[in-house]
Amino acid sequence: MVKRYPNSKLLEVFFVRELAEQITKGSHASERVIINTISPGFCRTSLSRETTGLIFIMFSVMKLLVGRSAEAGSRTLVGGASAGPETHGKYISDCVVTEPSEFVRSEEGQKTQKRVYTELMDILEKIQPGISENV
Amino acid sequence: MPPFPTSKFVSLPYPTQSFEGQTIIVTGANTGLGLEAARHFTRLNAAKVILGCRSIAKGEEAALSIAQTTGRKGVCEVWQVDLGNFDSVKQFTERAAKLDRLDVVCENAGLATRNYREVEGMENTIAVNVVGTFLMALNFLPILRKSWKKTGNVPKLVIVSSDAHGHVRTHISCYNLVCSDFCVGNKD
Numbered sequence: 001m002v003k004r005y006p007n008s009k010l011l012e013v014f015f016v017r018e019l020a021e022q023i024t025k026g027s028h029a030s031e032r033v034i035i036n037t038i039s040p041g042f043c044r045t046s047l048s049r050e051t052t053g054l055i056f057i058m059f060s061v062m063k064l065l066v067g068r069s070a071e072a073g074s075r076t077l078v079g080g081a082s083a084g085p086e087t088h089g090k091y092i093s094d095c096v097v098t099e100p101s102e103f104v105r106s107e108e109g110q111k112t113q114k115r116v117y118t119e120l121m122d123i124l125e126k127i128q129p130g131i132s133e134n135v
Numbered sequence: 136m137p138p139f140p141t142s143k144f145v146s147l148p149y150p151t152q153s154f155e156g157q158t159i160i161v162t163g164a165n166t167g168l169g170l171e172a173a174r175h176f177t178r179l180n181a182a183k184v185i186l187g188c189r190s191i192a193k194g195e196e197a198a199l200s201i202a203q204t205t206g207r208k209g210v211c212e213v214w215q216v217d218l219g220n221f222d223s224v225k226q227f228t229e230r231a232a233k234l235d236r237l238d239v240v241c242e243n244a245g246l247a248t249r250n251y252r253e254v255e256g257m258e259n260t261i262a263v264n265v266v267g268t269f270l271m272a273l274n275f276l277p278i279l280r281k282s283w284k285k286t287g288n289v290p291k292l293v294i295v296s297s298d299a300h301g302h303v304r305t306h307i308s309c310y311n312l313v314c315s316d317f318c319v320g321n322k323d
Contacts (some may be wrong), residue, residue, distance in 0.1 A: 001260075005247040006302040008264035013300045015269055024274075031280040032289045035272070037296040045167035050248040068142040074146030074171030076151040080293035081159070081176070081239040093298060095147050101301035124270055128223050134276045 011116055013037055013091055014109075018117035019135065020089025022057050032081050038080040039093040042066055043073035140298070141220055158236050162216060162271075162280040163244030165197040168295065173197070178205045183234075187227060187244065218244050218267035219254040226305040228274035232250070237280045240275050242268050243295040268294065282287035 016037045023029065044067040048059040079095035080087070091100040103109045124131050159176045163169040164186035176184050184201075188194035194213030202208045216227040231237060245264045252259040257266065272292060279290035 001249045001251055003303060004258065004260045005264075006297075006299040008245075008260050009297040009300040010303045011261075011265045012268065012294050012296045013319050015265075016294055016296075019269075028276075028280060032283050033276060033279045033292065034289055035292040035294070036226045037294045039296055039298045041145065041298065043142065043168060047167065047245075050246075050250055052171060052249070052273075055205075055249070062140070065183050066140045066143045068145075068147075071174075072147055073142070073173045074168045074175060075147040077168060077172035077178075077241050077243060077293060077295060078152075078175045079147070081172075081241060081291050082150075082152045082154075083291065085289070091296070094142075094145050101304075103304045104300070120265070120269060121265060124273065125143055127266070128225065128274075131270070131273050133168035134273045 002055055010101075010104070011120070013104055014113045014116040015120055017089050017100075017104075018113050022117070022135050026089070026127075028135070032085075034083065034085055034088050036080050036083060036089065037091050038076045039091070039098075040073035040076045041094055043068055043070055045070050045073070060096040149252065150179060151177050153180055154238070154264050155182070157181045157238035158183040158185070158234055158282075159239040159241070160185045160187060160214075160237065161241045161243055162218070164188055164191065165193040169241070169243040170197050170200070172243065173211065174201045174204060176239070177201050177210050181210065183210045185231075186211055186213045188213060189215070189217045191215050217245075218271070219259060219264040221255055221267060221270055224267050224271045225274065228271060228278065231275065232278050234278070234282075235287050236288075237275075237278050237290060238282065238286070238288055239291050239293070240272075240279070241293045242271060243296065244268075245295065 020035050044063045076095055079091055090097045121132050154176055161173045164173045165188040173184050185257050186194045192215055198211035198213055201211050217223045234260045254262045282290050
């Protein structure tokens, strides 16, 4: 379970990158909408509330040393909500469009992105048939 | 990205842009980043701010807190939603389809846990942060486009991710994470 959270956040970055591209190529391309991902940084919030023991202590110390307040972190959400079309599909860290991780940008990452998109769309189609037409 | 967080020492611009007249949805808005973002949107003159929360009671507490600090009453509404329950996600977006306009959706709800649990036949973190999150996102797209046609304001769909995505350096598969035994039953 150690990597579950980072994995889930990587899947989000991959899916939004590919979704934005597919929207731009799709039948609704002329109807404008912006989708982006943001990173709020390391915040003093209750996200790590379910951790215990040494990890709990580590998170508590890190929050104290390098964590920003929930209010400061929330500015990144407001930033994403008022961003322009140049942020479509992009990753915005600390309110600035930033390159995602090296793995995301690697050749293997590019292939993984396509696969993640296809696989997740299959899963979503099983939950709600026809949903991919919304792209 | 730096190898370790430096967030405390990076100051971010205090939001001043106007959201006047806009309708905004924030999920996971009863606490933390979601609550503070909803507070900013309310302060910045949004017409309606919908707090998507699992607990109506906690959402109402958040709405009260926002009304008190911003002096703007009747702006926040609390709508129940649980990202780990896909019927709940669909009902939430069906309700949003009836809004006059929808300018911003901040999909902030998410979780981090070391405890293995299953919901909807899959591991909880992946169900909430990924599958529920994008089930919601895709159902919001037609609603946002309709709003753009009506108002001319380009809607934004913001997914709250994390620099933690960089901690994964190997290829991953959704099928593995969502469907196979790597997820269901596998507690690594």
